[in-house]
Amino acid sequence: MKKILLSFALISFAISAFSQTALKPVKVDSLVTVSLPAGFQKKDTLGQHIYSANGLYGFMTVINAPNEKNNTPLKKENDLNNVLKKYIGSIQAQSGNNASAQHVRDTTIGTLEAKVFTLKNDDGNGTVQLVNFTLLYTQDATYTFEYVYPEERKDVVKDEYKAFSSSIKLSPQLQRNDQYISNAKGMSPIVQIGVYGGGAVVLLLIIITVVRRRKKLAIS
Numbered sequence: 001m002k003k004i005l006l007s008f009a010l011i012s013f014a015i016s017a018f019s020q021t022a023l024k025p026v027k028v029d030s031l032v033t034v035s036l037p038a039g040f041q042k043k044d045t046l047g048q049h050i051y052s053a054n055g056l057y058g059f060m061t062v063i064n065a066p067n068e069k070n071n072t073p074l075k076k077e078n079d080l081n082n083v084l085k086k087y088i089g090s091i092q093a094q095s096g097n098n099a100s101a102q103h104v105r106d107t108t109i110g111t112l113e114a115k116v117f118t119l120k121n122d123d124g125n126g127t128v129q130l131v132n133f134t135l136l137y138t139q140d141a142t143y144t145f146e147y148v149y150p151e152e153r154k155d156v157v158k159d160e161y162k163a164f165s166s167s168i169k170l171s172p173q174l175q176r177n178d179q180y181i182s183n184a185k186g187m188s189p190i191v192q193i194g195v196y197g198g199g200a201v202v203l204l205l206i207i208i209t210v211v212r213r214r215k216k217l218a219i220s
Helices: 077-094 158-165 189-219
Strands: 023-027 032-037 041-045 048-054 059-066 099-109 112-122 128-137 141-150
Touching: 032 048, 032 059, 032 158, 077 099, 077 112, 077 128, 099 128, 128 158, 141 158
Parallel strands: none
Antiparallel strands: 023 032, 041 048, 048 059, 059 141, 099 112, 112 128, 128 141
């Protein structure tokens, strides 16, 4: 798992009054598309492809980080959750002692599962920066979508952030088994039948035994 490059640690956050805010679809790769302002920039750093652009109220960044070629396939949904939790922990750790991951929750993009959260970063001098993250993991790559803004703008960024985050589109080629192999979330139907069916039989036998004992006691 490669170390995520945090855009807000690599760039100076400055929103231009002349930023072009109309969002247009951009192909991150052959499988993922997202909408960004027309004046976006693309950089390749340490094998990661980084797209960034100024919006009217916030700074948008998309990171496409290829996973290791010998990356072991995840087996279950819990494995995916553990990987995403590690990413969140890594992001928080890289952001300093005053950073905290808040409102961590699950979401879906197309048929895939993702994590959404807000990173709050306080510089200790009265400046608080917020970053809305969407993390999407696949077998071949991990995608990070960031929307950075100062805390005082949190009430005015909603429409712009929604336009950015809801524009993430995935190719039909990406399916759930591109994240983890098994779709099982518990006991299989066969096992459930065995367990619950067997339980019903045991319960029935207990009831029959109790009824017979009561009859014998009544007769005696």
